[in-house]
Amino acid sequence: MNYIGSKLKLLQFLEKSISQVVTEKNYRFSDLFAGTGIVGRYFKEKWHQVTSNDLQYYSYVLNKNYIGNHTDLYFSGLLSEIPDLLVGDVNSYKSIVLEYLNRLSWEKGFIYKNYAPGGTKWQEFERMYFTDANAMRCDAIRQKIEHWKSKKLITENEYFFLLTSLLENIDKVANTASVYGAFLKNFKKSAVQSLRLTPAEFYLNDHDHEVFNSDILDLAKSTSHDVVYLDPPYNERQYSANYHMLETIAKYDNPKIKGKTGLRDYSEQKSDYCRKSEVKKSFSELISTLNAKYIFLSYNDEGLMSLDEIREIMSRRGEYWVFEQKYQRFKADKSENRNHKQDSVIEYLHYVVVK
Ligand SMILES: C[S@@+](CC[C@H](N)C(=O)[O-])C[C@H]1O[C@@H](n2cnc3c(N)ncnc32)[C@H](O)[C@@H]1O
Numbered sequence: 001m002n003y004i005g006s007k008l009k010l011l012q013f014l015e016k017s018i019s020q021v022v023t024e025k026n027y028r029f030s031d032l033f034a035g036t037g038i039v040g041r042y043f044k045e046k047w048h049q050v051t052s053n054d055l056q057y058y059s060y061v062l063n064k065n066y067i068g069n070h071t072d073l074y075f076s077g078l079l080s081e082i083p084d085l086l087v088g089d090v091n092s093y094k095s096i097v098l099e100y101l102n103r104l105s106w107e108k109g110f111i112y113k114n115y116a117p118g119g120t121k122w123q124e125f126e127r128m129y130f131t132d133a134n135a136m137r138c139d140a141i142r143q144k145i146e147h148w149k150s151k152k153l154i155t156e157n158e159y160f161f162l163l164t165s166l167l168e169n170i171d172k173v174a175n176t177a178s179v180y181g182a183f184l185k186n187f188k189k190s191a192v193q194s195l196r197l198t199p200a201e202f203y204l205n206d207h208d209h210e211v212f213n214s215d216i217l218d219l220a221k222s223t224s225h226d227v228v229y230l231d232p233p234y235n236e237r238q239y240s241a242n243y244h245m246l247e248t249i250a251k252y253d254n255p256k257i258k259g260k261t262g263l264r265d266y267s268e269q270k271s272d273y274c275r276k277s278e279v280k281k282s283f284s285e286l287i288s289t290l291n292a293k294y295i296f297l298s299y300n301d302e303g304l305m306s307l308d309e310i311r312e313i314m315s316r317r318g319e320y321w322v323f324e325q326k327y328q329r330f331k332a333d334k335s336e337n338r339n340h341k342q343d344s345v346i347e348y349l350h351y352v353v354v355k
Pocket of ligand 1: 003004005006007008032033034035036037038039053054055056059214215216217231232233234239240271272273
């Protein structure tokens, strides 16, 4: 998923830097602003035990699958509904279930009625986030997954795998420049492709991993960690507004929505890390609260906090240093990029070895 602040292209830089500092081999890795979970996934693949957390529910869903899931899925509760499972083997069960979902009859549910042109035609705002067909496919799949869960036909692990497969694939056919803060006026090429579920694969790793959906400060007050990795938002773009569609598909809770973009209320999910007036205070409180042996922080040279402010706050806990790497800017939309003179930024990895 193309995600604001994704560290997909910085994974090796992160691992290399962390391995220069952390002397212990089998440390627990805590990715506490996890987003897509890509960093935790990388460390899970390297056989670490991983703890993951994010404020957004869609991120929790992704991480429950990519981090929390670590054993095979059998879908044995679906045998009578999907007889093809009887002839498959453990390597094909996931695809068999997704194929069944791909063939469902379409439904006119919440996504169609509020985010597709057919469903919104006579409303105050006509919206074009998805084609009519993809919105109806999404509703049918989402409703089926929830039905299976409520009838206890799938396990929690299977539920989060199926939901993640839906979120990843619906994102590929969204008619947006990248994030959900706005939709395009004409359907782009990728948006007219049919929604097709493909498996959101996860690593089998025999540790018990933990996944939370908390404000980071609340979590910091009640947990202890070995290596904490912090990747907070760097600027004023709230994730809850930019990914409201994924939140609604993940929760499927018929929220009240408003305005041209059909935004759900996100007053409870506004992050202090996106507010110039709050960020230093919140970061400082977080750093002083965290119970960990090492704390690492990703931040760039255009973030709301300056290098000096971060250094000052982190050095209060112990021995501080910083790694850096040049990095290509996230291309969210053209108008956003027009405001920037440089195409690249410097990504910093600050750290403190806690005393
Ligand atoms: C820069 S992104 C993380 C990107 C992630 N490392 C990746 O590569 O996908 C920042 C994340 O912090 C989350 N976040 C913001 N404020 C938070 C808070 N107070 N507590 C927990 N998570 C928060 C956002 O929802 C967002 O997913």
